[in-house]
Amino acid sequence: MTNAKQRRGNVLALLAAGAAVLLYVFAIYLPAEKSMRTMREEITSKTRTPAEAGNLAAQFALQQKALEETKAYVSNWQKQAPTPADLPQMLGEMSEMAQAAGVAVTRMEPEPAVHFAELSQSRVSMGCQGSFAEVFDFLRRLESLSHAVWIDNLQIEQAAGNKGDASDVTCMVKLAIFTNKSESSG
Numbered sequence: 001m002t003n004a005k006q007r008r009g010n011v012l013a014l015l016a017a018g019a020a021v022l023l024y025v026f027a028i029y030l031p032a033e034k035s036m037r038t039m040r041e042e043i044t045s046k047t048r049t050p051a052e053a054g055n056l057a058a059q060f061a062l063q064q065k066a067l068e069e070t071k072a073y074v075s076n077w078q079k080q081a082p083t084p085a086d087l088p089q090m091l092g093e094m095s096e097m098a099q100a101a102g103v104a105v106t107r108m109e110p111e112p113a114v115h116f117a118e119l120s121q122s123r124v125s126m127g128c129q130g131s132f133a134e135v136f137d138f139l140r141r142l143e144s145l146s147h148a149v150w151i152d153n154l155q156i157e158q159a160a161g162n163k164g165d166a167s168d169v170t171c172m173v174k175l176a177i178f179t180n181k182s183e184s185s186g
Helices: 002-080 084-101 131-143
Strands: 104-111 119-131 149-158 168-180
Touching: 084 131, 084 168, 104 149, 119 131, 119 149, 131 149, 131 168
Parallel strands: none
Antiparallel strands: 104 119, 119 168, 149 168
Protein backbone atom coordinates (compact mmCIF):
# COMPACT_ATOMS: atom_id res chain seq x y z
CA MET A 1 0.00 0.00 0.00
CA THR A 2 2.77 2.30 0.58
CA ASN A 3 3.69 1.98 -3.07
CA ALA A 4 0.22 3.01 -4.19
CA LYS A 5 0.23 5.96 -1.81
CA GLN A 6 3.67 6.85 -2.97
CA ARG A 7 2.62 6.68 -6.60
CA ARG A 8 -0.41 8.83 -5.93
CA GLY A 9 1.80 11.29 -4.14
CA ASN A 10 4.24 11.31 -7.05
CA VAL A 11 1.43 11.81 -9.57
CA LEU A 12 -0.02 14.65 -7.48
CA ALA A 13 3.42 16.24 -7.15
CA LEU A 14 3.95 15.86 -10.90
CA LEU A 15 0.56 17.40 -11.63
CA ALA A 16 1.28 20.25 -9.20
CA ALA A 17 4.69 20.85 -10.84
CA GLY A 18 3.10 20.76 -14.33
CA ALA A 19 0.41 23.20 -13.23
CA ALA A 20 3.09 25.48 -11.75
CA VAL A 21 5.06 25.38 -15.04
CA LEU A 22 1.95 26.14 -17.08
CA LEU A 23 1.01 28.96 -14.69
CA TYR A 24 4.53 30.39 -15.00
CA VAL A 25 4.55 30.14 -18.81
CA PHE A 26 1.11 31.71 -19.36
CA ALA A 27 1.04 34.17 -16.47
CA ILE A 28 4.64 35.39 -16.37
CA TYR A 29 6.90 34.27 -19.26
CA LEU A 30 4.70 34.95 -22.32
CA PRO A 31 3.51 38.42 -21.19
CA ALA A 32 7.10 39.37 -20.29
CA GLU A 33 8.36 38.07 -23.68
CA LYS A 34 5.72 40.11 -25.50
CA SER A 35 6.67 43.21 -23.52
CA MET A 36 10.38 42.64 -24.21
CA ARG A 37 9.70 42.16 -27.95
CA THR A 38 7.77 45.45 -28.03
CA MET A 39 10.64 47.21 -26.24
CA ARG A 40 13.21 45.71 -28.67
CA GLU A 41 11.19 46.95 -31.66
CA GLU A 42 10.89 50.40 -30.12
CA ILE A 43 14.62 50.58 -29.40
CA THR A 44 15.42 49.39 -32.93
CA SER A 45 13.16 52.02 -34.48
CA LYS A 46 14.63 54.77 -32.30
CA THR A 47 18.21 53.80 -33.11
CA ARG A 48 17.39 53.54 -36.83
CA THR A 49 15.99 57.09 -36.96
CA PRO A 50 19.29 58.92 -36.20
CA ALA A 51 21.12 56.74 -38.74
CA GLU A 52 18.52 57.53 -41.39
CA ALA A 53 18.67 61.26 -40.61
CA GLY A 54 22.16 61.46 -42.09
CA ASN A 55 20.89 59.66 -45.17
CA LEU A 56 17.94 62.06 -45.41
CA ALA A 57 20.28 65.05 -45.41
CA ALA A 58 22.14 63.61 -48.41
CA GLN A 59 18.85 62.87 -50.19
CA PHE A 60 17.64 66.40 -49.47
CA ALA A 61 20.84 67.84 -50.93
CA LEU A 62 20.37 65.75 -54.09
CA GLN A 63 16.75 66.88 -54.43
CA GLN A 64 17.79 70.50 -53.89
CA LYS A 65 20.40 70.19 -56.66
CA ALA A 66 17.84 68.59 -59.00
CA LEU A 67 15.40 71.43 -58.26
CA GLU A 68 18.04 74.05 -59.05
CA GLU A 69 18.89 72.28 -62.33
CA THR A 70 15.20 72.16 -63.22
CA LYS A 71 14.75 75.86 -62.47
CA ALA A 72 17.79 76.69 -64.61
CA TYR A 73 16.42 74.58 -67.48
CA VAL A 74 12.99 76.24 -67.27
CA SER A 75 14.56 79.70 -67.12
CA ASN A 76 16.71 78.94 -70.17
CA TRP A 77 13.70 77.57 -72.05
CA GLN A 78 11.62 80.64 -71.20
CA LYS A 79 14.36 82.91 -72.61
CA GLN A 80 14.58 80.94 -75.89
CA ALA A 81 11.00 79.75 -76.37
CA PRO A 82 8.86 81.16 -79.15
CA THR A 83 5.86 83.30 -78.32
CA PRO A 84 2.41 82.90 -79.89
CA ALA A 85 3.36 85.80 -82.20
CA ASP A 86 6.22 83.66 -83.60
CA LEU A 87 3.90 80.88 -84.79
CA PRO A 88 3.14 82.28 -88.28
CA GLN A 89 6.88 82.59 -88.95
CA MET A 90 7.42 79.00 -87.75
CA LEU A 91 4.63 77.74 -90.04
CA GLY A 92 6.29 79.59 -92.92
CA GLU A 93 9.61 77.91 -92.08
CA MET A 94 7.86 74.52 -92.11
CA SER A 95 6.40 75.25 -95.58
CA GLU A 96 9.86 76.23 -96.83
CA MET A 97 11.31 73.02 -95.38
CA ALA A 98 8.68 70.96 -97.16
CA GLN A 99 9.41 72.73 -100.45
CA ALA A 100 13.19 72.26 -99.98
CA ALA A 101 12.63 68.54 -99.33
CA GLY A 102 10.56 68.26 -102.53
CA VAL A 103 7.30 67.58 -100.67
CA ALA A 104 3.99 69.17 -101.71
CA VAL A 105 2.03 70.50 -98.72
CA THR A 106 -1.61 69.53 -99.20
CA ARG A 107 -2.93 70.80 -95.90
CA MET A 108 -1.81 73.03 -93.00
CA GLU A 109 -4.37 73.67 -90.28
CA PRO A 110 -3.45 75.39 -87.03
CA GLU A 111 -5.77 74.43 -84.18
CA PRO A 112 -6.75 76.57 -81.18
CA ALA A 113 -4.04 76.75 -78.54
CA VAL A 114 -4.35 75.04 -75.19
CA HIS A 115 -3.25 77.44 -72.44
CA PHE A 116 -1.44 76.39 -69.28
CA ALA A 117 -0.09 78.54 -66.43
CA GLU A 118 3.23 79.50 -68.04
CA LEU A 119 2.98 78.16 -71.58
CA SER A 120 0.63 77.37 -74.42
CA GLN A 121 0.49 74.35 -76.68
CA SER A 122 -0.40 75.02 -80.30
CA ARG A 123 -1.24 72.11 -82.57
CA VAL A 124 -0.87 72.05 -86.33
CA SER A 125 -2.19 69.36 -88.66
CA MET A 126 -0.17 69.04 -91.83
CA GLY A 127 -0.69 66.91 -94.91
CA CYS A 128 1.93 66.43 -97.59
CA GLN A 129 2.72 64.23 -100.55
CA GLY A 130 5.96 63.10 -102.15
CA SER A 131 8.28 60.13 -102.37
CA PHE A 132 9.09 58.29 -99.16
CA ALA A 133 12.64 59.71 -99.24
CA GLU A 134 11.28 63.26 -99.66
CA VAL A 135 8.80 62.85 -96.80
CA PHE A 136 11.54 61.37 -94.62
CA ASP A 137 13.80 64.35 -95.47
CA PHE A 138 10.98 66.75 -94.56
CA LEU A 139 10.46 65.08 -91.17
CA ARG A 140 14.22 65.21 -90.53
CA ARG A 141 14.16 68.93 -91.30
CA LEU A 142 11.25 69.43 -88.85
CA GLU A 143 13.39 67.88 -86.13
CA SER A 144 16.14 70.39 -86.89
CA LEU A 145 13.97 73.42 -86.10
CA SER A 146 15.50 75.73 -83.50
CA HIS A 147 12.41 75.28 -81.30
CA ALA A 148 11.16 71.91 -80.16
CA VAL A 149 8.30 70.56 -82.23
CA TRP A 150 6.63 67.37 -81.03
CA ILE A 151 5.14 64.93 -83.47
CA ASP A 152 1.93 63.79 -81.77
CA ASN A 153 0.69 61.63 -84.62
CA LEU A 154 2.21 60.48 -87.89
CA GLN A 155 0.55 58.50 -90.69
CA ILE A 156 2.31 57.58 -93.91
CA GLU A 157 0.36 55.73 -96.61
CA GLN A 158 0.78 54.90 -100.25
CA ALA A 159 -0.66 57.75 -102.29
CA ALA A 160 -4.09 57.08 -103.82
CA GLY A 161 -3.96 56.35 -107.53
CA ASN A 162 -0.54 54.64 -107.42
CA LYS A 163 -1.34 51.30 -108.94
CA GLY A 164 2.08 49.94 -109.79
CA ASP A 165 4.33 52.78 -108.61
CA ALA A 166 4.70 52.80 -104.84
CA SER A 167 7.13 55.71 -104.75
CA ASP A 168 4.58 58.41 -103.83
CA VAL A 169 3.22 58.49 -100.29
CA THR A 170 0.90 60.78 -98.38
CA CYS A 171 1.84 61.92 -94.94
CA MET A 172 -0.47 63.28 -92.24
CA VAL A 173 1.34 64.67 -89.25
CA LYS A 174 -0.03 66.37 -86.14
CA LEU A 175 2.53 68.66 -84.52
CA ALA A 176 2.60 70.24 -81.07
CA ILE A 177 4.48 73.50 -80.58
CA PHE A 178 4.95 74.93 -77.10
CA THR A 179 5.08 78.70 -76.75
CA ASN A 180 5.93 80.84 -73.77
CA LYS A 181 3.16 83.05 -72.43
CA SER A 182 5.49 85.39 -70.50
CA GLU A 183 6.55 88.61 -72.15
CA SER A 184 10.26 88.17 -71.32
CA SER A 185 10.79 85.39 -73.89
CA GLY A 186 11.95 85.68 -77.46
